[in-house]
Amino acid sequence: MIEDWKNNRKMAKKAHQKLVQRLKKRKGKKLDEQAEAVHEAVFSELNCLDCANCCKSIPPILNRTDIKRIAKHLGMKISAFETVYVRQDEDGDTVMNSSPCPFLETDNSCNIYDYRPKACRQYPHTDELSFSQNIRLHATNAQYCPAVFHILERLAVVGLK
Numbered sequence: 001m002i003e004d005w006k007n008n009r010k011m012a013k014k015a016h017q018k019l020v021q022r023l024k025k026r027k028g029k030k031l032d033e034q035a036e037a038v039h040e041a042v043f044s045e046l047n048c049l050d051c052a053n054c055c056k057s058i059p060p061i062l063n064r065t066d067i068k069r070i071a072k073h074l075g076m077k078i079s080a081f082e083t084v085y086v087r088q089d090e091d092g093d094t095v096m097n098s099s100p101c102p103f104l105e106t107d108n109s110c111n112i113y114d115y116r117p118k119a120c121r122q123y124p125h126t127d128e129l130s131f132s133q134n135i136r137l138h139a140t141n142a143q144y145c146p147a148v149f150h151i152l153e154r155l156a157v158v159g160l161k
Contacts, residue, residue, distance in 0.1 A: 001046050005146035016139040016152050023155070027132040036128030038154045042147050052108035053144055059095040060119035062086060067094075073115040124148045 023031060048054075071081035087097040096102065096117075103112045110116055124145045125134035142149040 001042075001150060002051050002146045005149045009143050009149055012149065012153070013139070013143060015156070016142045016149075019152055019156050020135060020139040023138075024135055027135060032128045032131045034158070035126060035131035035151065035155065038151050038158070039126045039128070039131070039147075042150045042154065046147050046150070048147070049108045051146055052104060053146075054123055055104040055108070055110065055120075056100040058123075058144055059089070059097070059099050059101070060117045060123070062094045062096065062117050062119070066117040066119075070112055070115050070117070073112060126151050 067078060067081060067086065070085075071078045074081065076084075085097055085102060086094055089095045101110075103110050103116075105111055110120070122130060124141050124147055125131070125137055126148055131138075138148055138152060142152050
């Protein structure tokens, strides 16, 4: 699945953008239920630890609660944590200051997994609770995440009823 994503994500970019535009018109419970079924199927076949591209290439947004929780876990003052690990991105969001994530281990696991940011907990935003709410992100995320790529591919194949 990951190799298929690596080989086809660039070619599928425009098709995914068009699909997301069509999906925007169908936002709601029925789409979220369809997406949840596809999400479950894809994640039954794909292990995030085989890829971790999100951790390697997308600095997560951090909220104040994330910063406090992680700093406390690391035994750091909030100001020290922010100095070492945090920056403002071009959109004005507070994010981790480096890619790959400084907490990514060589085996693609996260050494702060139980304390990770909310953005990491919710990524890739394709489950039933957040598919429609985050629909504008899916075409972009498909370029970074093989799971999103395959979810969009399958939604395109099953048709949007």
